[in-house]
Each structure stands twice: as structure tokens, then as C-alpha cells.
Amino acid sequence: MTGVYAELKEAPIHEIDGRPTVGMMRALYGVRTSVLWAHFFDQLGFRVVLTPPTNQQMARAGIETMIAETCFPVRVSQGHAKQILGKTRFLFLPTLIDMPTPKPSERGFYCPLVQSNSYMLRAAFSIDPSNLLTPVLHLKHDPDTLCLEISDQIRSRLRVSKKAIKFALMNALEKQKHFMNELYHSGREILNDAVPDEPLVIVTGRPYNLYDERLNLRLGQNLAKIGVAALPMDFIDVSSIDLSDFPSMYWGLGAQIIRTAKSIKNSPHYFGLHLTNFSCGADSFIEHFYKHIMGEKPYLILELDEHSAAAGVMTRLEAYRNVIDNVMQKFDVTGKSGLKVAY
Numbered sequence: 001m002t003g004v005y006a007e008l009k010e011a012p013i014h015e016i017d018g019r020p021t022v023g024m025m026r027a028l029y030g031v032r033t034s035v036l037w038a039h040f041f042d043q044l045g046f047r048v049v050l051t052p053p054t055n056q057q058m059a060r061a062g063i064e065t066m067i068a069e070t071c072f073p074v075r076v077s078q079g080h081a082k083q084i085l086g087k088t089r090f091l092f093l094p095t096l097i098d099m100p101t102p103k104p105s106e107r108g109f110y111c112p113l114v115q116s117n118s119y120m121l122r123a124a125f126s127i128d129p130s131n132l133l134t135p136v137l138h139l140k141h142d143p144d145t146l147c148l149e150i151s152d153q154i155r156s157r158l159r160v161s162k163k164a165i166k167f168a169l170m171n172a173l174e175k176q177k178h179f180m181n182e183l184y185h186s187g188r189e190i191l192n193d194a195v196p197d198e199p200l201v202i203v204t205g206r207p208y209n210l211y212d213e214r215l216n217l218r219l220g221q222n223l224a225k226i227g228v229a230a231l232p233m234d235f236i237d238v239s240s241i242d243l244s245d246f247p248s249m250y251w252g253l254g255a256q257i258i259r260t261a262k263s264i265k266n267s268p269h270y271f272g273l274h275l276t277n278f279s280c281g282a283d284s285f286i287e288h289f290y291k292h293i294m295g296e297k298p299y300l301i302l303e304l305d306e307h308s309a310a311a312g313v314m315t316r317l318e319a320y321r322n323v324i325d326n327v328m329q330k331f332d333v334t335g336k337s338g339l340k341v342a343y
């Protein structure tokens with residue numbers, strides 16, 4: 001993404017090199033789709049400006065401005081919105097309904113709190129509507145239909161042609177695909193280089209908690225500190241794993257989590273760590289499916305929010321490492337039960 005986006009500093013930034021800026025939150029859907037949108041707006045002559053990584057001040061600002069009870073990632077998104085309001089020429093707050101799925105028959109919905117985030121932010125803050133881009137989008141649509149959907153909702157405000165939008169979208173979809181392929185390539189290299197017979201922890205979750213160090217309390221660094229090799233789920237292409245035993249799986253990210261859980265279960269040296277948040281409605285179901293898939297294989301579910309602390313997480317990680325070590329010594333993955341941690 002180098003060269004197609006900038007990071008927000010303190011001062012407003014309405015133009016970069018003659019390009020009007022488009023603000024985006026590095027939160028919720030923004031973590032997964034910013035590659036697509038940065039390239040899309042770049043091709044149209046704009047420059048995406050992302051909020052900086054979440055810090056304590058942004059998390060607190062989000063909590064203080066909430067007008068409803070939600071999970072921690074949604075509260076954090078409100079802190080990101082507060083940070084960027086009024087500081088860019090346009091503010092991009094789309095309503096993303098769904099995401100591409102491995103099979104057309106799958107539904108691929110985003111959670112309703114992600115879908116409704118734009119409405120919640122508009123209710124919480126007095127946002128100048130003349131600067132807002134708030135299209136309702138189905139990323140699962142084929143490119144032509146998605147192009148029509150985008151065009152109808154933002155073309156006149158940005159004063160760009162439908163043809164330009166189509167060109168920009170096709171280019172951005174290619175870049176996003178290339179990015180995903182690079183991730184999978186890195187994942188394969190990591191798996192190939194892994195020491196044979198050594199355990200590997202596969203971490204499932206959602207991009208906005210997996211890759212946000214405030215939300216995950218530096219999980220990756222803490223695992224490394226105690227000598228645990230780990231890989232986030234997005235580095236593994238699980239699209240070919242059969243999901244016919246979960247025919248009603250509603251959530252796009254839920255389907256990815258369940259497919260990854262199956263991959264963990266079927267690989268003797270993989271161990272599962274699922275990262276979730278208090279008040280996560282989707283995970284109140286998905287956790288049960290995850291446990292069902294794991295059976296007697298050990299796993300760890302870490303449930304975090306703004307009250308969680310790194311020291312407490314470290315204790316749980318060390319306990320899980322000991323469980324894994326014991327299982328590996330016995331070469332018996334059937335003798336242990338799951339460990340769920342919420343505090």
C-alpha cells in the first residue's frame with residue numbers, strides 16, 4: 001500500500017499533492033478492506049488518509065462517546081472516528097453488508113454492528129453530511145454489479161465518471177487479490193520453514209482485533225516472548241475446506257474461523273487460539289462451533305476488552321504453552337480439554 005495512503009497526524013490534511021483526501025478508520029472493516037479502498041481512491045485522483053494505530057487515548061475517547069452498549073472493537077472505532085472528524089476533505093464511512101465468499105451459496109455477512117457502524121457514528125457525532133461518503137455496499141457482488149452500486153452512491157459527490165469508477169474498482173480488486181496471494185505465500189513459507197514436529201499456534205479472530213495491538217494487548221509479541229510460534233489465520237488459505245456441515249453459517253468471518261478451526265483440528269501439531277471480545281454476539285455461537293470442532297484437542301479462547309491487562313493474558317498464555325508441551329510430550333492430543341479464559 002506504500003504510496004497510495006497517508007497516516008493522519010494531528011493537523012487537518014485536506015489535500016496531498018493536489019489530491020483531495022478521503023479519511024478512513026483503521027478500525028473494524030477498515031483493517032480488512034483498506035488495501036482495496038486506498039487503491040480505488042488513488043486511481044480516481046484522491047488520497048486515502050488512515051487513522052493511526054489504536055492507542056490508549058483513542059480507545060478511551062471511543063468509550064466516553066458511546067451512546068449504546070457494544071463490544072470493544074466498536075467502541076474503539078468511535079475513537080478512530082473522533083480522531084479524524086473534520087480533518088480530511090471527505091470522510092468514507094461505508095456500510096459494508098457482506099464480503100466475498102469461497103462458494104457463491106455462502107452468505108458472507110458482516111456482523112450487524114459492523115454493518116450499522118456508519119449510522120452509529122453519525123448519531124454520536126454531528127458530522128457535516130456534505131463531506132460524507134456513506135455508500136451501502138455488497139462486496140460479495142460481481143465486479144459489474146458492485147461498480148453500479150458504488151457509482152450510484154458516490155459518483156456525483158466525487159464528480160467522477162462511471163467509466164473511471166469501473167477502471168478504479170477493477171484495478172483495486174486486482175491489488176486486493178495480489179495482497180491476499182502475498183499473504184498466503186508468506187504463510188506457506190512460514191509453514192514450510194517451521195521446525196517439524198514443533199507445535200504451531202494458529203490464531204483465529206477478526207482483523208480488527210488480530211492486528212490491532214491495543215485490542216490484542218500485543219498478543220504476537222507476548223507469544224514470541226514465551227517461545228510460542230504462532231500464525232494468524234489470514235496467512236492460511238482455507239477456502240477449499242468443506243463447510244457443508246455448517247450450511248447456515250451466516251457470517252463471512254465466522255466461516256473463515258470455522259474452516260481454520262477444522263484445519264487446526266486435522267493437523268496434529270497445530271493448536272488453536274481464538275481471540276474474541278466480551279459482548280460479541282457472533283462469537284456467542286461461533287465459540288460453540290469452535291469447541292465442537294476441536295473435540296478433546298486443547299485450545300485457548302481469549303476474551304478481551306478495555307479492562308483486560310497484558311500481565312493477565314501472559315499468565316494464560318504460559319498456562320496454554322504448558323498444556324501444549326504436555327500434549328506434545330505424550331503425543332496424545334485426545335487427553336486434554338479446552339481452556340476458556342475470560343476475565
Ligand code: SF4
Nearest residue numbers: 071111113280281282
Ligand atoms: S463480530 Fe463481534 S467483535 Fe466484531 S463487531 Fe460484531 S459483535 Fe463486535
